Amino acid sequence: MNFKNPKTLIPQIITVVSLVSIISYFAFNAQVNMGNRGISFGYGFLSQEASFDIGFSLIDYDGSMSYARAFLVGLLNTLLVSIIGIFFATLIGVTVGIGRLSTNYLIAKAAEVYVEIFRNIPLLLQLFFWYYAALRALPLPQDAINIFDVSYLTVKGWYVPKFLWTNFSVFLSSILASIIAIIFVAKYAKKQREDIGKHVPTFTISFGILILFPLLTFLVGGVTLNFQVPVLSQMSTTIFNFKGGVSIIPELISLAIALSMYTATFIAENVRAGILGVTKGQKEAAASIGLTKGQILKLVVMPQALRIIIPPTTNQYLNLTKNSSLAAAIAYPDIVLVFAGTALMQTGRAVEIISITMGTYLFISLCISTFMNWYNKSVAIKEK
C-alpha cells in the first residue's frame, strides 16, 4: 500500500471509514433496540446447563452439561458429515469425471446421465428423497436386512459391530509412527532419484510399513481388538431395537449420501475440465517416449490437470460443508439444529448464538481453503 500518494490514500480512507461506520451503526442499532426490548447481551449462558439431550454425539454428552458442550457436539457432527461427504464426493467425482472421458460409450453415457441428473435437482429435494423416500422404506428392526449376521439395516438406522479395543493408544501411536516413517522413505526415495537416478519402490515399502507396524503392536504391544455384534432385543410386544454395536442413524446416512452425490457431479466436471485442459500434444509426446497409458495419466496428465482441478474443487468442498447445514431439515443434530436451533430457542439469545454459528462456519471454511491453497501451491508450476 502506498500511504504517501494522496490519490491512492483518499479512496482508502473513505473505504475504511464507511466500513467502520456501517458496522458500528448496526452494532449500535442492535444494542439500542435490544436494550429497549429488555434483552440483555452476553455470552455467559454458554456455561449454563443445556438440559436437552442430543440423539447422536461423538463425545460424551448429556443434558446436564453446558451449552458450550452442546455446541461442541453439534460442531463435531457437522465436521463428521462434512468429512464423510468430502471423502465420498471426491471418490465418486474423480471416478465419474474420468468415466465421462472413457472411450467406452456405455461408461461415458452413464457418467453423463449421472452428472446431469444429480447436478440439476436442488440439494434439499435430494435430501428429502433419500430421507423420506429411500430410507423410510427400510424395514422395522424385527424384519431388518441382515448383512452377514453382523450388521443390520433398519428404518431406525444401520447397526454395525462395535470395536472394543484394549491399549488403543499403542495402536494409534504405531499408525502415527508408520506415517512418519513413510514421509522419511518418500524423502529418501526422492533424494536417491534426484542424486543418483536410482528408483526406490516407495509405494511397496510404504504399504509394508503401514501393515507391519500396527501388526507388531498386536503381537507384542498387547493390543487386542474384539467386536461387539448388535443383537435384536425386544422392548415390548411390538417394539424391537438392536443393542450393542454402533448405530449409524438414518439422518446421517441420508445427509452424507445427498451431499456426496450432489457435490460429486461438480467435482466430476472439474476433473473432466482439468484432464481436457492438458493439451493433446503432451499426451502424444509422452506416448512417443514409450510411457504406458497408466504412466501417462500419472506422470504427465494428472500433475498438470491438478492445477486446473484444485481451485474450483476447493469451492465445492466449501459448498459441501456449508450445505451440511441443511441437516436441520431432517433432524440430523448438526451445529445449526442443535445450537442455532434448540439452544437458541431455550435461551432466546439470537444475536449471540447466530454470531457464534456464523463465526464457526467462517472458521471451518477458512481452514479448508487455507489447506487447499497450500496443496494448490505444492502442485503449482514452480518457477526456478
Next chain:
Amino acid sequence: MFKSIKSLIIVGLASLTLVACSQQGGGAGSKKSKTLDNTKKAGFVKCGVSQGLPGFSNADASGNWTGIDVDVCRAVAAAVLGDADKVKYTPLSAKERFTALTSGEIDILSRNTTWTLSRDADIGLTFVGVNFYDGQGFMVRKNSGINSVKDFKSGISACTNTGTTTELNMRDFFNSNNISYEPIAFEKADEVVQAYDAGRCDTYTTDKSGLAAQRTKMSNPDDHKVLPETISKEPLGPVVRQGDAVWEDIVRWSLNIMIEAEEYGVNSSNASSLKDSENPQIKRLVGSEGELGSAFGLDNEWSLRIIEQVGNYGEIYEKHIASTGIMPDRGPNELWTKGGILYVAPAR
C-alpha cells in the same frame, strides 16, 4: 506512514461518535402504547400462530384461521379495531416464534406456548395469561403392548419438536426413571408425525392436546393411543413483548373478558340483550356500566364486541376443542366454579 494511520484512526473514531449521536433511543414504558397506536394505524392486529395445530390455530383450505389461540387475537382485534376479522396471521415454527415477537414482526404470539420462568423473565417477553391448561403425554402404537409410561424400556426412541419445553420435560422424565432413550427432534410438527408414523421412533411426545390433534393426521389414527400419564404442567397462553404495559393489559383483559363472560353466563347471542341486566358485574362486562375501556384508551363497548364477535371461553372451547373431538372433556380448563382451575381477576 505513522501519521496517516493515526489520521485514519481519528477519522474512524469521529465517524463512530457521529453514528452514535444520530441514534435515537426509542422510549418505552410511557403511558401511551406504541403498539396500540401502530395497530390502529395499520388497521389490523399482527398475530403469530402455529403452522397448523387443529383446535388451536389451523388454516382451512381457503386460508381462514380458526382455533382457540386464533380467537385470542380475534378478541384483541374486536376490542381495539372493532372487527374481529382484522387480524394478520403469521405462521411460525417453534424456533422462530420468540424472535418474531421481540423483533416486532408480530405483536401478539398466540401459539400454544408454555409459560415458564426463563421465557417470561429472560428473553424480553411477557406472558399475559393462560388460555389452555395442558400437560405433556406420550403417544404409542396400540399394538405395542405399552399401556403406561412404566412399560418404557431403555433403548426406546422418542420423536418431538426442537426448541420446545417438551424436549426438556422428556429428558427430565426419562432421566428420573433411569431409562436411556434416543431423542429425535424435528423442526416442524408435521415432520415429527411423519417420522413417528414411519416407525423411525417408538413414541411421540408433546402436549396432550397436540397429541390428540396430531393423531388425526396419522395414516391410520385408530392404530395409535395416548398414554394416560401426564408428565408435566404446560400452561399455554398468549405472549407479548416486554415494555408496552398498556398493550400487555389489553391482551390480558381481552382473554380475561372471555373467561369472565362464561362465568356470568354472557355469550355471543345474549350479550347485547343483557345491557339492562340487574347484575352490575354483567353490566360492566357488556359496557353499560363503568368506564373500564378508558383505562386502555378504548371505548366502553370493547368487551361487548369481544363477547359478541368471538364469544365467551365456553363457546370457543366447545367450537374448537370439544366438538372437534380433540378433548371433549374440559378437565382443568373448566371454570373454578365448576371444578376446573379457570379463575381470572374480576373485570371491574
